[in-house]
Amino acid sequence: MPQFAYTAINPAGRKIKAVLEADSEALALSKLREQSMQIVEIKAARSRGPLMIGKPKVKLKALVVFSRQFATMIDAGIPILRCLEILTNQTRDPALKPALEAIGEDVKSGLALNEALSKHPDVFNKLYVNMIRAAELGGILDIILDRLSGFLEYEAEVRAKIKGAMTYPVLVLAFSQVVIFVLFSFVLPKFKEIFNGMEVDMPAVTSALFAMGDFMQKYWWSILIMLGLAYGGIRLYGNTKNGRRKLDMFKLKFPVVGELTLQMSVARFCRTFGTLIHSGVPMMRSLEIVGETLNNVVLTETIDETRASIREGNKLSAPLASSGLFPTMVTHMIDVGEESGRLSEMLVKVGDFYDQEVETTIKGLTSMIEPLLIIFLGFVVGFIAISIMVPIFKLVNAVN
Numbered sequence: 001m002p003q004f005a006y007t008a009i010n011p012a013g014r015k016i017k018a019v020l021e022a023d024s025e026a027l028a029l030s031k032l033r034e035q036s037m038q039i040v041e042i043k044a045a046r047s048r049g050p051l052m053i054g055k056p057k058v059k060l061k062a063l064v065v066f067s068r069q070f071a072t073m074i075d076a077g078i079p080i081l082r083c084l085e086i087l088t089n090q091t092r093d094p095a096l097k098p099a100l101e102a103i104g105e106d107v108k109s110g111l112a113l114n115e116a117l118s119k120h121p122d123v124f125n126k127l128y129v130n131m132i133r134a135a136e137l138g139g140i141l142d143i144i145l146d147r148l149s150g151f152l153e154y155e156a157e158v159r160a161k162i163k164g165a166m167t168y169p170v171l172v173l174a175f176s177q178v179v180i181f182v183l184f185s186f187v188l189p190k191f192k193e194i195f196n197g198m199e200v201d202m203p204a205v206t207s208a209l210f211a212m213g214d215f216m217q218k219y220w221w222s223i224l225i226m227l228g229l230a231y232g233g234i235r236l237y238g239n240t241k242n243g244r245r246k247l248d249m250f251k252l253k254f255p256v257v258g259e260l261t262l263q264m265s266v267a268r269f270c271r272t273f274g275t276l277i278h279s280g281v282p283m284m285r286s287l288e289i290v291g292e293t294l295n296n297v298v299l300t301e302t303i304d305e306t307r308a309s310i311r312e313g314n315k316l317s318a319p320l321a322s323s324g325l326f327p328t329m330v331t332h333m334i335d336v337g338e339e340s341g342r343l344s345e346m347l348v349k350v351g352d353f354y355d356q357e358v359e360t361t362i363k364g365l366t367s368m369i370e371p372l373l374i375i376f377l378g379f380v381v382g383f384i385a386i387s388i389m390v391p392i393f394k395l396v397n398a399v400n
Helices: 023-033 058-077 079-089 098-108 113-118 126-139 141-197 205-239 241-253 255-278 283-293 298-311 315-323 330-339 343-399
Strands: 003-009 015-021 038-045
Touching: 003 023, 003 241, 003 330, 023 038, 038 113, 038 255, 058 079, 058 141, 079 098, 098 113, 113 126, 126 141, 126 255, 126 283, 141 255, 141 343, 205 241, 241 255, 241 298, 255 283, 255 298, 255 343, 283 298, 298 315, 315 330, 330 343
Parallel strands: none
Antiparallel strands: 003 015, 003 038
C-alpha cells in the first residue's frame, strides 16, 4: 500500500511528522482529518526498512509476456477487467501476480488502469504508467501495449546479450581465484614442509611465495573483512549526493568501460524518449521520466538542465550538445528531427544505432578481456612454478 509522509498539528497543538498508509492522498487526508489533525504538508513516500528485505522483484520476461498477452486480448475486444482476471490466473511470477490481483480490484472499484498501475512502482515504472495513461486518453490501449511489449522485449534482448558476452570472462576469473586459493592453502604448505625438512636454502622468490601462502592460511578472514569494508565504504560514499555524482562520473570516464556505459545510457535515452513521444506523452513529462530511468546522476542533471532550457524557449539539442556528454551525432540527429517534425523517429533510429554500438563494444571488450585473463593466469602459474622449481634444482645439484 502507498505511504504518505505528512507534517501536521495535533489537537494538543503539537507539530508532528509521521508516515501514513493509504490507497491515495485523498484517503490519507481524510484519515488525518478524522483524527482532528491540521495538515501542514503531505507527500508520497516510498516505504523503506526491513519490510523491503526479501521482497521479490518482477522479472522483465514476465512483464513482456503480460504486456504482449494484454495487447492481444484488448485487440480482440475483451474487456479490461476480464483481461486482468485471465492474466492474473496465468502468471506465476511472485511479484507480478499479487500486483495484478490488487490492480484488478482497483479497476473494479472505478480507478483508471494507469492509476491502478501507479500504485505498484516496483512492478510498473513511470515509463509504463505514463504510456498507459496516454493510451487511455487516446483510446489506443492495444497499440501502446504492443509498442510497450516491443520496447521491453528489446530491453530483455540487450540484457541477455550483455550477460552472455560477460559469462565466459566471469567464469574464467572465478575459476582462477578458486585454483589460486587451493594452491596457496593446500599445495604450497606441503612443498614448504618438504623444503624445510631437507634444509634447502630457499631463494627470495620462493620465500615470498610461502609468505603469501602463510598469510592466506592464517589471515584469510582479514582479506574478506577488508573487501567487505571497501565495498561498504563505496556504498556509503555512493549514498551521499556528492559521492554518487563522483562515482557516476567515474563510470562515464573510466577507459573502455566508461565508453560502454555512455553508449548504453544514450541508447536507453533515445529509445525511451522516442517511444514516449511517439505514444503521445508530452515532451517535458517524457524528459522527466527518461531522466529517472538512466540511473546516472550526471546524466539526470543534464536532462534536468535540458528541461529548464526548453522552458526558456531553447531547442532540445542545444543543452545536450553543450553538456559534452552526448555524442555529436546524437545531438545533430535530434536537431534534424526537431526541424523536420520527426523527432520520435530520429530518436528510435539513434537508439537502434547505439544498441548495435553497445553490442560491438561488448564483443571487443570480451575479446580483450580473454587474452588479459590468460596473461594473468600465465603470470601466476609461471611465478608459482619458478618459485617451486628453483629450490628443487638447488636440491638436485646438492645431491649430485
